[in-house]
Amino acid sequence: AQSVTQLGSHVSVSEGALVLLRCNYSSSVPPYLFWYVQYPNQGLQLLLKYTSAATLVKGINGFEAEFKKSETSFHLTKPSAHMSDAAEYFCAVSDFDNFNKFYFGSGTKLNVKP
Amino acid sequence: DTEVTQTPKHLVMGMTNKKSLKCEQHMGHRAMYWYKQKAKKPPELMFVYSYEKLSINESVPSRFSPECPNSSLLNLHLHALQPEDSALYLCASSLQGSSPYNEQFFGPGTRLTVL
Numbered sequence: 645a646q647s648v649t650q651l652g653s654h655v656s657v658s659e660g661a662l663v664l665l666r667c668n669y670s671s672s673v674p675p676y677l678f679w680y681v682q683y684p685n686q687g688l689q690l691l692l693k694y695t696s697a698a699t700l701v702k703g704i705n706g707f708e709a710e711f712k713k714s715e716t717s718f719h720l721t722k723p724s725a726h727m728s729d730a731a732e733y734f735c736a737v738s739d740f741d742n743f744n745k746f747y748f749g750s751g752t753k754l755n756v757k758p
Numbered sequence: 759d760t761e762v763t764q765t766p767k768h769l770v771m772g773m774t775n776k777k778s779l780k781c782e783q784h785m786g787h788r789a790m791y792w793y794k795q796k797a798k799k800p801p802e803l804m805f806v807y808s809y810e811k812l813s814i815n816e817s818v819p820s821r822f823s824p825e826c827p828n829s830s831l832l833n834l835h836l837h838a839l840q841p842e843d844s845a846l847y848l849c850a851s852s853l854q855g856s857s858p859y860n861e862q863f864f865g866p867g868t869r870l871t872v873l
Contacts, residue, residue, distance in 0.1 A: 676858040676859055678861055680864075685846075685867070685869065686866055686867070687762070687764075687848055687850075687864035687865050687866045687867050688801070688848070688850075688862075688864040689864070690861045690862075690863075693859060693861055695859045734800055734801075738858050740858075742813075742814070743857065743858045743860060744789050744791070744806050744808060744813070744814070744852065744854070745803065745806070745814060746803070746862060748800035748801055749800065750799075750800055751798075751799070751800050753798075
């Protein structure tokens with residue numbers, strides 16, 4: 645089955661600093677990848693998704709992710725962190741045999757310091 | 759309308775109670791999902807409905823009973839739950855089709871506490 649690994653369960657950055665959240669996938673064929681954000685006591689919101697049309701994907705709230713096949717990675721970045729970015733971030737991949745089934749990474753909690 | 763709604767927002771129940779969680783969407787999505795999420799963990803898939811038929815059951819205990827009365831509505835009936843079932847229950851929906859790029863839209867969740 646497909647899987648994603650998120651390195652770093654907690655990431656802390658200062659406001660205005662670069663945000664880098666890591667996601668590596670396990671697949672021998674191009675995966676279908678998604679990044680979601682979850683604020684406390686809320687549901688998940690889609691930030692962006694990889695559709696194979698472009699390796700650099702731009703999402704909402706200034707986030708973007710770059711698909712790197714050679715590194716089997718889909719890391720999420722934002723040039724300048726804002727206090728409102730503090731949340732839990734999940735990388736996910738959809739199953740090849742059943743596109744309705746998602747496999748989520750373990751999540752990374754982003755803390756933004758003033 | 760691009761949202762998934764869930765009711766109630768919070769639910770406290772005893773182990774002998776019967777209760778139901780409700781989820782609704784009006785985006786024309788034909789796939790609907792129930793997830794369970796424990797604190798500091800990713801969502802765990804419980805059930806998937808595709809065109810109002812149960813297509814995936816991730817070996818969920820029978821004390822959880824899903825129902826999809828129509829294409830817009832999804833229920834989760836709860837009976838004889840255990841304290842370890844306390845969690846955030848998330849509903850989601852997506853377009854049903856052959857595209858692998860269909861994202862899932864999540865509701866805000868129901869915070870369930872079993873006493």
